[in-house]
Amino acid sequence: MTLSPALATVRTAVPALRCPDCGARPTLTPTRTQPLAGGTFGLLRCACATYPQIDDIPVLRRGRVDSQDHLTGRCEVAGPTADELVALLEADRPLDALVALLAFPPPAPTSRPGVRLPFTRGPWPRVALAARRAEVRGMLARHERLTAQDWMELAYARSSDRIDDELLPYFLARFGQPRFLATASLLQGLPEDRSRPVLDLACGFGHVAHHLAARPDPRAVVGVDRNFLQLWVARRYVAQTQRFVCADRVDAMPFDDDAFAAALCSDAFHYFDAQQGSLDELRRVAVADTVLLDRLGNARLAPTDGPLERDPSGYVRLLRGAPWRMTCEDELLADYLAGYGPQLASPRHPAELDSAKWLMLVTSTDDRVFADHGAFTAPPHAAGRPTLNPVFTVTRHDDGVDLAFRFPSTWYAFENAAMRGYTSAGERVDADTYAALVAGRPTDHDAELLRRYVLLGMPDRYRRAPGVPGPSVVGGLVRGLRRS
Numbered sequence: 266m267t268l269s270p271a272l273a274t275v276r277t278a279v280p281a282l283r284c285p286d287c288g289a290r291p292t293l294t295p296t297r298t299q300p301l302a303g304g305t306f307g308l309l310r311c312a313c314a315t316y317p318q319i320d321d322i323p324v325l326r327r328g329r330v331d332s333q334d335h336l337t338g339r340c341e342v343a344g345p346t347a348d349e350l351v352a353l354l355e356a357d358r359p360l361d362a363l364v365a366l367l368a369f370p371p372p373a374p375t376s377r378p379g380v381r382l383p384f385t386r387g388p389w390p391r392v393a394l395a396a397r398r399a400e401v402r403g404m405l406a407r408h409e410r411l412t413a414q415d416w417m418e419l420a421y422a423r424s425s426d427r428i429d430d431e432l433l434p435y436f437l438a439r440f441g442q443p444r445f446l447a448t449a450s451l452l453q454g455l456p457e458d459r460s461r462p463v464l465d466l467a468c469g470f471g472h473v474a475h476h477l478a479a480r481p482d483p484r485a486v487v488g489v490d491r492n493f494l495q496l497w498v499a500r501r502y503v504a505q506t507q508r509f510v511c512a513d514r515v516d517a518m519p520f521d522d523d524a525f526a527a528a529l530c531s532d533a534f535h536y537f538d539a540q541q542g543s544l545d546e547l548r549r550v551a552v553a554d555t556v557l558l559d560r561l562g563n564a565r566l567a568p569t570d571g572p573l574e575r576d577p578s579g580y581v582r583l584l585r586g587a588p589w590r591m592t593c594e595d596e597l598l599a600d601y602l603a604g605y606g607p608q609l610a611s612p613r614h615p616a617e618l619d620s621a622k623w624l625m626l627v628t629s630t631d632d633r634v635f636a637d638h639g640a641f642t643a644p645p646h647a648a649g650r651p652t653l654n655p656v657f658t659v660t661r662h663d664d665g666v667d668l669a670f671r672f673p674s675t676w677y678a679f680e681n682a683a684m685r686g687y688t689s690a691g692e693r694v695d696a697d698t699y700a701a702l703v704a705g706r707p708t709d710h711d712a713e714l715l716r717r718y719v720l721l722g723m724p725d726r727y728r729r730a731p732g733v734p735g736p737s738v739v740g741g742l743v744r745g746l747r748r749s
Contacts, residue, residue: 281524282510285325285517287313296359301405304500306359308351317350319363322496324350325512325519330366332420332492333513334429338536341427342369344493363405366493367416368398369424371738393742397424400745413437413470413502414728415735420494423738434673435680437728438655439472440646440721443683444623447597448531448559449476449645451625453606453638455484456555458526462487462508464550466515466543467533471499474507475724479648487525489518502726516542520550527551527629531559535574544583553631554587560594561624577615580626589628590635593621601645602687606638647715649722650705654688657719659699659731666699668692668719689717703730 283290295307304320317324324330324347332342345365353362371393404411404419414437421433439445452473455463465473468488477484486504490496491513500509512519516539528547537543548554564574581589590609597607609627618624627634653659653668660667669691672678694702694710701708702720714720729735736744 281521282323283519283521284311284313284316285512285514285519287311289313291316291323293318296354297357298359300360300363301408306354306362308354315351317347317354317362319350319359319366319493319511320497320500321508322493322500323510323512323519324493325510325514326491330493330511332369332428332494338538342425360402360405363497364398364401367405367419367497368394368401369420369428369494370394371397371424371742372426396742396745398745400741403744408501411502412726412729413498413724416494416498416502417470418735419741423736423741431674431676434655434677436470436472438673438677439470440723441654441656441684441688441718442681443598444532444560444594444681445472446601446646447594447623447625448473450597450601450605451557451559451592451607451627452477452529453641453645454557454609454627454634454636455527456553456629456631456634458552459484461485461524461526461552464489464518464520464525464528464547466490466518466528466530466547468496468499468509470495471504471507471509473529473531474499474504474509476645476648476722478504478506479722479724480645481643481648484526487520503724505724515539516546518546518550522549523552525551527555527557529557529559534558535562536571537573540573540575541583548587548628553629553634555629555631555634556627558626558628561626563618563622563624565619566622577618577621577624580624581615584628587628588630588632588635589626591615591618591627592625593618594623594625595621597625598683604640604644606641608637609635610637644715646718647722650725650727651702651707651711651715651720652705652723652727653702653731654719654721655728656684656688657691657731661696665693665695668694684718687718689714689719692717692719 289312291309291311293307293309295305299306301320306320307318309316309318309323326347329346330344331340332344334341350362417433417437421428421430462485465486465488468474468490471488474486474488477486486507488499488507488509489512493511496509496511515537528551547556561580562570562574563576565576591613656670657668658671670688698708698710
């Protein structure tokens with residue numbers, strides 16, 4: 266295909282980006298059509314391959330660009346191949362490429378054996394997927410009026426039976442979870458270097474990227490994940506100023522040496538098959554080999570989070586003798602609730618953490634990283650727009666509004682039981698205050714509600730106003746069919 270001279274300009278796609286296979290720096294040729302304002306679609310070419318770039322996100326993957334289970338890596342939704350995406354871009358059909366990555370098939374209407382069979386073969390799956398693609402096109406046409414919640418619900422509440430619906434509260438109600446507060450504490454230990462971004466491997470929907478962009482001392486982030494839908498929602502709704510890359514080789518990071526001030530992997534490293542190769546790569550791309558491994562599952566304690574967990578000594582052995590400090594989620598959370606950052610000055614023996622389920626490991630050749638951090642200047646969970654915590658239900662009365670803490674599921678309650686220790690059980694606010702909270706206007710109650718975790722700092726377009734329903738599976742598909 267021949268491009269106009271203006272669009273045929275070739276430029277570097279992402280600073281420090283390189284092909285994970287040949288090591289060459291890819292160059293970007295934009296497509297003639299650019300369907301979404303503020304985003305660039307095009308073809309990334311290096312010495313060995315052509316990769317798609319979809320709405321500013323380089324897709325450095327071979328074969329199928331599936332949506333994969335974040336615990337096991339199994340395919341939840343079969344996606345298009347990288348070659349199919351390239352072909353769509355070469356044909357100047359960039360919106361079709363994006364739709365192919367975002368349009369997860371809807372679930373079968375029933376799970377009853379026998380009755381279900383006609384909905385799993387024959388014309389129905391094709392008709393349902395066509396309706397879903399039309400629905401997604403409609404969502405993209407009004408994407409600036411939607412929220413991250415709308416896309417999370419599409420993926421985890423209105424799509425394939427193979428997707429665990431527990432993922433919706435896991436991601437949506439994340440900002441107030443114990444693990445996120447512990448992560449926010451650990452991030453106080455990032456090195457001071459602001460000349461380079463921070464790498465966030467397995468970044469998911471970009472919660473950490475948002476936090477680092479919104480806190481008083483903002484940091485640039487490059488987030489990497491294998492699941493495109495999560496990256497796209499992060500790029501458009503959660504952390505709009507940050508950069509994201511879709512890649513699935515944790516042992517072959519697509520970046521130059523020392524490209525980042527530090528490398529972070531939160532709540533994911535213990536799922537990796539190639540843990541040694543991944544840690545070596547994280548150290549390679551970070552100045553002074555500075556790596557923060559956040560929330561590592563301790564194999565000594567049940568329930569296990571998969572067969573690849575290690576004990577504390579096992580994680581330390583991966584460092585090949587490099588300097589390190591280890592702490593755990595319980596200690597970080599306790600310090601956070603007391604208003605302090607991580608305490609990393611004193612070395613410890615790994616056995617001291619044998620009784621902690623969730624471990625945090627920091628390594629660097631820069632001794633300044635190993636410091637005890639003092640009191641917060643502002644509570645980290647306030648970074649962003651003060652927004653009602655999704656775990657609170659809303660009941661309106663003539664004389665006000667009741668906000669009641671309610672775990673969204675039994676599994677969420679099990680994993681986040683510590684929330685009961687610091688989150689308000691319930692609040693009563695007057696109607697004017699509630700209207701201001703929903704609209705994002707400051708009130709005299711904000712500081713107290715933030716202190717009680719009723720309000721949390723979130724992105725501007727993260728969730729719908731409480732009580733405003735999203736479409737049902739059928740409603741969304743009918744809207745899609747009408748559009749098509």
